[in-house]
Amino acid sequence: MIIPTISTEELRQLLDRGAAVTVLDVRPAAERAEWAIPGSVHADAYEALRRGDPNALADFRPRDGGPVVTVCGAGKTSLLAAERLRARGLDAVSLEGGMRAWTLAWNAAAVPRPGSTAQIVQVRRTGKGCLSYIIGSHGQAAVIDASLDPGVYREPAAKAGRSVRSSRPTCMPTTYPAPGRWPVTPGRHCTCRRRIGCPLRTRRCAMATSCAWDPPPSR
Numbered sequence: 737m738i739i740p741t742i743s744t745e746e747l748r749q750l751l752d753r754g755a756a757v758t759v760l761d762v763r764p765a766a767e768r769a770e771w772a773i774p775g776s777v778h779a780d781a782y783e784a785l786r787r788g789d790p791n792a793l794a795d796f797r798p799r800d801g802g803p804v805v806t807v808c809g810a811g812k813t814s815l816l817a818a819e820r821l822r823a824r825g826l827d828a829v830s831l832e833g834g835m836r837a838w839t840l841a842w843n844a845a846a847v848p849r850p851g852s853t854a855q856i857v858q859v860r861r862t863g864k865g866c867l868s869y870i871i872g873s874h875g876q877a878a879v880i881d882a883s884l885d886p887g888v889y890r891e892p893a894a895k896a897g898r899s900v901r902s903s904r905p906t907c908m909p910t911t912y913p914a915p916g917r918w919p920v921t922p923g924r925h926c927t928c929r930r931r932i933g934c935p936l937r938t939r940r941c942a943m944a945t946s947c948a949w950d951p952p953p954s955r
Contacts, residue, residue, distance in 0.1 A: 739818045740829045742805055744841035747831060751775070756802040760828075762793075762817045763808050763835070773807065773838060782808065785816045793820050803827040810834045842884055844892060857892055859884065872898040879903040 750757050751773075759776035761768055762785060768778050777799075784792035798804045804826055806817035811834035821828035831838065840861070847856040847869075854873040860866075861883055869880040870889055877893040877900045886900075893900050 737819060737822075739815045739822065741811075741815075741832045742829045743832050744837050747805055747838075748841050750805075756800050758798040758800075758802060758804045759807060759831075760796065760798075760804050760817065760821075761807045762813060767809060771835075773835075776807065781817065782813055785813050785820070793817060796821070798826060803829070805829055805831055807831045807838070808834045810836050840884060842888060855896060859888065870900075872896055875899065876901050881906055 747757075747759070751759075759773050761772055761776045761778045762781045763778075764782045765778070765780050772778070779793060779796055781792045804818075804821055806814040806821070806828060807830075808814040808817070811830060811832055814830040814834060818828040818830040842859055842861050844857050844859045847858050849856055854871060857870040857872075859868045859870065866881075866883050868882050868884070868889075870893055871878050871880060872893060875898050877889075877896075877898040879889045879900060879902070882889060882903045889903075890900055
C-alpha cells in the first residue's frame with residue numbers, strides 16, 4: 737500500500753488558515769517534550785508501531801472526525817501510523833521528513849516601510865520561531881541573522897532585482913546557524929571570495945559571490 741504524504745509547506749498552509757486537521761505526533765514522550773508542532777496531539781505509540789503491534793493507535797480518534805497528519809522524527813514511523821489509521825477508514829497522511837523537515841519550514845512577509853525606498857522581508861522559521869531579515873535597496877541586499885539555506889534568501893532578493901552581497905549577525909554567536917552554512921568563528925574576519933569588514937567579525941559569509949564591504953585595515 738502506498739501511503740500518501742504531505743509536505744511541510746502544505747501542512748504550514750493548513751495550520752495557518754485554521755483547517756480542521758489533527759496533527760498526531762507518534763514520537764516517544766521524551767522527544768515530544770523537547771519540542772512539538774503547536775496544537776498537535778500525542779500518542780506514545782512509537783515502539784508499538786515499530787514492533788508491529790496490531791493494537792497500536794487502536795484507541796485514537798481524530799478531532800471532529802477530520803483528516804489526520806501523522807508525525808515522527810524523520811517521516812518513517814509516521815508512515816506506519818498513517819497506514820494503521822487508513823486501514824480503519826480514516827483520512828490520514830504522513831508528514832514528509834518528519835520533525836527534521838519541519839524545523840526548516842519557513843514563511844516570509846514584507847515589513848511595511850512607508851516613504852522608504854528600502855524593502856525589508858521577514859523570514860520566519862515556522863518550526864523554531866526564529867526570525868531573519870532580507871534588507872534590500874538599490875539593487876543590493878543584506879541578510880540579517882540567517883538561519884536557513886542561502887537559497888531561501890537569494891530567491892526573493894532576485895525576484896526583487898537585488899543580489900545578496902553580505903550576511904550579518906546581530907549577536908555573537910548566532911543562535912541558529914544553518915548546518916554547514918554559517919560557521920561562527922569569533923575574533924576572525926568574515927571570508928567569502930574576499931575578506932570583508934564586518935564590525936562583529938564573527939562569521940564567514942556563505943551568501944556573497946562578491947562583497948560590497950571594504951576589507952579591514954592592515955595592522
